[in-house]
Amino acid sequence: MLGSFIASRGLKHSRQRDAIVETFFEMGGHVPIEELVARVRQRDGHISVATVYRTMKLLAECGLALPRQFGDGQTRYEPASVDAHHHDHLICTGCGAIVEFENEDIEALQLRVARSHGFEVESHKLELYGRCAGCRAGAGAEGSP
Amino acid sequence: MLGSFIASRGLKHSRQRDAIVETFFEMGGHVPIEELVARVRQRDGHISVATVYRTMKLLAECGLALPRQFGDGQTRYEPASVDAHHHDHLICTGCGAIVEFENEDIEALQLRVARSHGFEVESHKLELYGRCAGCRAGAGAEGSP
DNA sequence: GTGATATTGAGAATCACAATCAACATGACC
DNA sequence: GGTCATGTTGATTGTGATTCTCAATATCAC
Structure with a gap:
């Protein structure tokens, strides 16, 4: 290593x-x-x-x-573990928590879309921003922290 | 406006x-x-x-x-036109060209993935980096500019 | 026009990060 | 264990994008 x-x-x-x-x-x-x-x-x-x-x-x-x-x-x-797959991120706009996820279907669609525009994908970046379960639960009337 | x-x-x-x-x-x-x-x-x-x-x-x-x-x-x-849909971007690592695209299937999958992690998506960011058709054509042995 | 108030421009400030360089630590070799 | 060539460290300065500051200026309502 x-x-x-x-x-x-x-x-x-x-x-x-x-x-x-x-x-x-x-x-x-x-x-x-x-x-x-x-x-x-x-x-x-x-x-x-x-x-x-x-x-x-x-x-x-x-x-x-x-x-x-x-x-x-x-x-x-x-x-980065050597055998780890590529993954993307969910980021909580409330508490800042970062969750990793993998989704082959999304990746496949990305390749297809890119190809349809003549691109050959080398890398990509996908981030989903939103509120995690915890923040939604605890945030009845708090507004955005 | x-x-x-x-x-x-x-x-x-x-x-x-x-x-x-x-x-x-x-x-x-x-x-x-x-x-x-x-x-x-x-x-x-x-x-x-x-x-x-x-x-x-x-x-x-x-x-x-x-x-x-x-x-x-x-x-x-x-x-940002008021009636414009959300779109994502393809970015050429060769010439820097930026192409917009929309894909409902990807968006739907994103929502589903997020939901499965307890997130409610507020926004997202998807960028695909790669070589556009032009750069691939003209780049027989150039290496990466 | 006048005056209250928003806007401008130049430069300084900031923020994350990279580069510089003298002092120092490491490891190969004896 | 000691020496030396070479890599590493830390303090500081540099950098590039963006924001702030503040005096001078432009705009709008009256």
């Missing part, structure tokens, strides 16, 4: 790198840099933001993390 | 505002601010970028323009 990537590129290990990578994978999914920085610092004193950006870029390059841009202007990363 | 919106909010007319709005609608679709600024200046001397940003935001607020964020880090606006 990262070790071999590091080795094969003549890169080196470092305390910071390890801390960032471990923290990232502990956190699970859709982690914004800012939050990652905070967590990493909790566990390993001061680590520069620059280092976190650099490390996440590395992880992305070696295929262990995927950068995602939702509408909020900051890049989030999610862990 | 804009006139009534301006009136109803106690806003005022201005030469710049008119120039920007007219230019925007002349240009058609998916206009990045920078380009709009250039065009507007061709026709009306110097107009500040700030004014263009402000005016487009106004247009968006009164529903006459839709802001779109594709992957390139700048906001584009497209005219």
Whole structure:
């Protein structure tokens, strides 16, 4: 994984790198840099933001993390298992929850539509924004938080 | 349209505002601010970028323009006719062409998927990235531009 | 016209992120 | 274990898109 990537590129290990990578994978999914920085610092004193950006870029390059841009202007990363399928996202406009889903039918339709316009799809991005069950239940008359 | 919106909010007319709005609608679709600024200046001397940003935001607020964020880090606006259907986008990674499409089946599937996760969809974003017919034809051995 | 108020423009501010560069850490080799 | 070439770090600066600030100016109602 990262070790071999590091080795094969003549890169080196470092305390910071390890801390960032471990923290990232502990956190699970859709982690914004800012939050990652905070967590990493909790566990390993001061680590520069620059280092976190650099490390996440590395992880992305070696295929262990995927950068995602939702509408909020900051890049989030999610862990990429080698055998994971492509998936899309449901994003709650109430609480910010992010749910992943896969749907082959949608993907197939996308390919068909693209083809009908002469396009060959290389990648796509599908995000559904709405209110999750929890937010709808708890939001009788709250308005939008 | 804009006139009534301006009136109803106690806003005022201005030469710049008119120039920007007219230019925007002349240009058609998916206009990045920078380009709009250039065009507007061709026709009306110097107009500040700030004014263009402000005016487009106004247009968006009164529903006459839709802001779109594709992957390139700048906001584009497209005219929103009142009776226009929602549509999604095909974006050529070669020449940057942007094609609109509508597909009811995809939309229906999206709703269904969302519902199955307890979400009530408010909006969505679907972008397909790939190579358009032209780029594929002309790109025998070019690599990616 | 006059005056209250909205708008403009230039530049500064912001925000996420990338680049710079001197100080420092790592690992291969002895 | 020590040395050295080379990669990494962190503080700071740069960047690009967008927003804010504020004095000067334009607009509209009267």
